[in-house]
Amino acid sequence: MKDNPLRSLLAAAELTVLKFDNHRLRAINYRNRVIHDYYMMTYVRSGSAKLRVEDRVYDIPPGTVIFIPPLLEHDQYKDTDEETEFLWWHFTYRIQNAIDVLPFLRIPFIYPLRDHRRFEDAFDELMLCQNPEDGHLPKVILQKAKSLELLYVLLDSAVGQAGADNPELPPAGFLSLLLKIATRPEANLSLAELAKELHMNPTYVSNQFKKTFGKSPILLHREMKIAKAKSMLETGERTVADIGADLGFQDVQSFTRLFKKYAGISPSQYKRLFENRPV
Known part of the structure; x- marks a missing residue:
């Protein structure tokens, strides 16, 4: 199927x-x-x-x-x-x-x-x-x-009760792209690679994706990485370096830099917020 x-x-x-x-x-x-x-x-x-x-x-x-x-x-x-x-x-x-x-x-x-x-x-x-x-x-x-x-x-x-004047669903290709971004935060995705899968121009893919979903594919994928990193840091079971490696970062410095850009604090600082909390 x-x-x-x-x-x-x-x-x-x-x-x-x-x-x-x-x-x-x-x-x-x-x-x-x-x-x-x-x-x-x-x-x-x-x-x-x-x-x-x-x-x-x-x-x-x-x-x-x-x-x-x-x-x-x-x-x-x-x-x-x-x-x-x-x-x-x-x-x-x-x-x-x-x-x-x-x-x-x-x-x-x-x-x-x-x-x-x-x-x-x-x-x-x-x-x-x-x-x-x-x-x-x-x-x-x-x-x-x-x-x-x-x-x-x-x-x-x-589902199915919406009127005929409602907008159509996004094209299946862009939904598949969204699914890949959403479920593979650890992957190192490039715009060129994503556009190649759709057999489209990278600039066109980025613009249409942003028009459809509100953000460019690369920006959304970075946000998914940070969201996944937060959930892993909150458990306290892994080191910052291990989490960064699992999410596709080449080194802990790159992970820390991007995390701090989105979260405002470093991964280590974020991890400490959830230490010694009562279960």
Whole structure:
């Protein structure tokens, strides 16, 4: 079966749930709200509400999902005093906390949830896992499992519901290039090598990649190296020299120079920030 780069990108991403809760409200009035750095998904179990995006106002009946990406200005409010139950969570879905993969799915701002029973049951179980005082360690695993199940149910209903006027996916060749950059931070990639794989001019590849994904391929690959280096340094199990070598640097000086450019401190200083922390 032919490889699907988008499927591989989704598989490589990590779900991070920042906050979640269940609220029953008779009044809500968020105006011109903008969320930074994470996504918000809200599900209405009962009652109703309103959502404004740009110049359009949407009714939010029971069984509806609101999907708010970062930097989208919106209003969320109620115009009746009936009680409405909101199940909501804030999360990211990124590769090495650097590449956000959700924009490729073209998720609509609002859509009906098909398998609402499964979602509600999974969310209720997730709520039972949030007590930090509970010493039952397997609940940590259950919380991760339920979080992924929620994401699956939400995306399963969302994918394919976007209108025909939405932009097309990036070309498969550029998605494959993004996948290579995302999953091979240790490689020494050159623009000439990447362009050769696509049988295109290097300058054209760099410009189109930046236009599509916001950054040039080489810049993004450097950021992936630093993100991977941070995660390895945080464990404290490897020396700085070993980590630099694993990530393709010729010497520790080159590793230190690039790391300090992005992180503001040296790898050794960054590593010490995570030493002797309680488990």
